[in-house]
Amino acid sequence: MNYKKIDFESSYFDLFELTDGIHVAISKNDSEVKTSSGIFDLGNYLIIFDTFMYPGGARDLYKAVKELYDRDPSFIINSHYHSDHVFGNCLFPDNIPIISTPITVKKIEEDVSDQLKEFRKTAEEEIQRRKEMLNSDDAPFGEVEIHNDIEFYKYITNPDFKIRLPNFLINNNLTIKGTKRTLQLIPYGVGHTDSDIVAYFPNEKICFMGDLLLANLDDSWAPNDSGRFSAFNPSKLYEILKSIIEKDIEIYIAGHGGISTEESVQMNMDFIKKYYLKN
Numbered sequence: 550m551n552y553k554k555i556d557f558e559s560s561y562f563d564l565f566e567l568t569d570g571i572h573v574a575i576s577k578n579d580s581e582v583k584t585s586s587g588i589f590d591l592g593n594y595l596i597i598f599d600t601f602m603y604p605g606g607a608r609d610l611y612k613a614v615k616e617l618y619d620r621d622p623s624f625i626i627n628s629h630y631h632s633d634h635v636f637g638n639c640l641f642p643d644n645i646p647i648i649s650t651p652i653t654v655k656k657i658e659e660d661v662s663d664q665l666k667e668f669r670k671t672a673e674e675e676i677q678r679r680k681e682m683l684n685s686d687d688a689p690f691g692e693v694e695i696h697n698d699i700e701f702y703k704y705i706t707n708p709d710f711k712i713r714l715p716n717f718l719i720n721n722n723l724t725i726k727g728t729k730r731t732l733q734l735i736p737y738g739v740g741h742t743d744s745d746i747v748a749y750f751p752n753e754k755i756c757f758m759g760d761l762l763l764a765n766l767d768d769s770w771a772p773n774d775s776g777r778f779s780a781f782n783p784s785k786l787y788e789i790l791k792s793i794i795e796k797d798i799e800i801y802i803a804g805h806g807g808i809s810t811e812e813s814v815q816m817n818m819d820f821i822k823k824y825y826l827k828n
């Protein structure tokens with residue numbers, strides 16, 4: 550795998566070029582568990598894949614697009630409804646369409662709005678806690694992260710903050726033939742959530758998986774009290790991964806954990822098999 554880190558100043562993510570015109574931003578912030586977003590140059594279209602949770606992450610993503618290509622993205626893709634992939638939507642101008650599935654829109658309207666209410670309820674308390682951490686010697690996070698958290702809670706409690714909903718909706722595969730390269734958006738049904746889109750470049754053999762893939766899904770994610778792994782329907786997720794791994798792909802971008810290979814997809818399948826599938 551040949552990819553390189555790009556010189557780009559951000560306290561939220563590191564930026565990598567996978568191949569000319571396909572970039573991935575991987576968050577540094579531990580509370581975002583290394584979330585990834587993509588920047589794709591199709592020649593005549595520029596595309597953003599997922600917009601992070603933290604306002605600064607989305608802002609820097611926007612800045613990275615401008616720095617790399619000196620123009621606005623043509624459209625944005627939301628892989629699925631979870632807040633860590635869609636909260637940044639509203640940092641982009643309204644005239645840039647956002648693509649997702651209709652189910653993702655419905656889930657943002659229902660579940661994410663509820664989650665936002667919960668975040669807002671505890672925001673003041675959380676901001677206070679973070680401020681105390683800044684003066685403490687044994688804070689659980691670094692200073693940059695604490696400031697990012699404070700900015701996040703201020704951002705979502707601003708009465709003007711509204712989650713921007715996707716407005717270009719797809720139910721089936723969508724192939725976008727750019728002047729430089731072709732991108733396939735493939736929506737999958739119930740698995741990680743009720744609906745997830747992957748972004749697949751067949752010629753470059755690169756696939757942005759959203760949270761259908763977690764880069765390092767080892768036993769520490771096991772489903773117990775502290776287990777972090779959650780899938781809406783693990784056995785269906787297993788079937789989705791099984792069909793994706795059959796494609797000709799060299800680089801898989803995990804929704805969390807970054808740049809991965811087939812080995813990682815296999816690891817996810819083994820994990821699901823071990824903890825969820827009955828033989």
Ligand SMILES: [Zn+2]
Pocket residue numbers: 584631633634760804805
């Ligand atoms: Zn996620």
